[in-house]
Amino acid sequence: MSDSYKEEWLTGPHQTSFYTRLYRPPPESALSGVLVFVHGYDEHISRPDYERMHAAWAARGFALFAWDLRGFGRTALDAAKSPGSSYGQMEEVLGDLEWALQHTRSLFPRPTPLFLMGHSMGGGIVLEYILSKAEVGHRISGVISSSPWITLTNSPPTPALWILGLIGKFFPHMHFSTPTRPKAISHDLSIGEALIADPWVRQYGTFGSILERLAVGKHLLKEGYKHWPKTLPLLLLHGTDDDMNSCAGTETFFKGLQVDDARLVLYPGAFHDLMTEPDVKEQYQRDCMSWVEERLNGSRGDSVQK
Numbered sequence: 001m002s003d004s005y006k007e008e009w010l011t012g013p014h015q016t017s018f019y020t021r022l023y024r025p026p027p028e029s030a031l032s033g034v035l036v037f038v039h040g041y042d043e044h045i046s047r048p049d050y051e052r053m054h055a056a057w058a059a060r061g062f063a064l065f066a067w068d069l070r071g072f073g074r075t076a077l078d079a080a081k082s083p084g085s086s087y088g089q090m091e092e093v094l095g096d097l098e099w100a101l102q103h104t105r106s107l108f109p110r111p112t113p114l115f116l117m118g119h120s121m122g123g124g125i126v127l128e129y130i131l132s133k134a135e136v137g138h139r140i141s142g143v144i145s146s147s148p149w150i151t152l153t154n155s156p157p158t159p160a161l162w163i164l165g166l167i168g169k170f171f172p173h174m175h176f177s178t179p180t181r182p183k184a185i186s187h188d189l190s191i192g193e194a195l196i197a198d199p200w201v202r203q204y205g206t207f208g209s210i211l212e213r214l215a216v217g218k219h220l221l222k223e224g225y226k227h228w229p230k231t232l233p234l235l236l237l238h239g240t241d242d243d244m245n246s247c248a249g250t251e252t253f254f255k256g257l258q259v260d261d262a263r264l265v266l267y268p269g270a271f272h273d274l275m276t277e278p279d280v281k282e283q284y285q286r287d288c289m290s291w292v293e294e295r296l297n298g299s300r301g302d303s304v305q306k
Helices: 048-059 073-077 090-107 121-132 134-139 158-170 189-197 207-222 247-256 281-296
Strands: 005-011 017-023 033-038 062-067 114-119 142-146 175-177 204-206 234-239 262-267
Touching: 005 048, 017 048, 017 073, 033 048, 033 090, 033 121, 033 281, 048 062, 048 281, 062 090, 090 114, 090 121, 090 207, 114 121, 114 281, 121 142, 121 207, 142 281, 175 207, 204 207, 207 247, 234 247, 234 281, 247 262, 262 281
Parallel strands: 033 062, 033 114, 114 142, 142 234, 234 262
Antiparallel strands: 005 017, 017 062, 175 204
């Protein structure tokens, strides 16, 4: 427990118990807005790096709600876990996100602006959520997708995908090894090494969950971008040397968008975990916060890349 956040177990869809955290601005600060945050693969919201980033949002005047997704962190590994805490199908994951948004809105009613943010796998999830539930666009003031899992930088060859698909069809819950690669996460090797030692990180998924997320990325690039709500602001951020999630995939998705307010920010030479990359982490935080504050002030940027 910390003075900067409140941790709580909440019952979500399918009677699943989710480990959650809520960050609030200091009592003397006015509330500017609220963020709902979705974490990445093989990680959880208790990472020290997330604590630092989420506390920074709170210090800036924003409340932030986050939870460990099905199959991850305390939701899946804590003694308080529920029977429904295993890896969920995408439909379940999107339903959980809808629950998180509704819960957050119940805490911070309109007209408080609500933003949605995701990193890595979470970055792909927030994109898919909006595209699969376009009618919710008017309820959200903007979306931030950081290093999103749209396509992998080193995607398996077609024959391997065929074999994986066959295994996933008949044995969707079979474990699939996803070892942490410190050299691919951040130029600060201690970040990846900490994840390896982290008791709330298990370095495997299931064939079903991995294949479904690959399919989601394919959908985003094939036609999903066509259905982004025209008036819903979107910020995409990616490191050009990301060896996990493809920067080129994010660029392709961005270039296909036909919306009023979309921005792509690229960080030359940066690896996957932008919030810990030594040379860009402070700029990354400023880029995210200033983008949100611009929308709160009624200004917006064109579809630009920098």
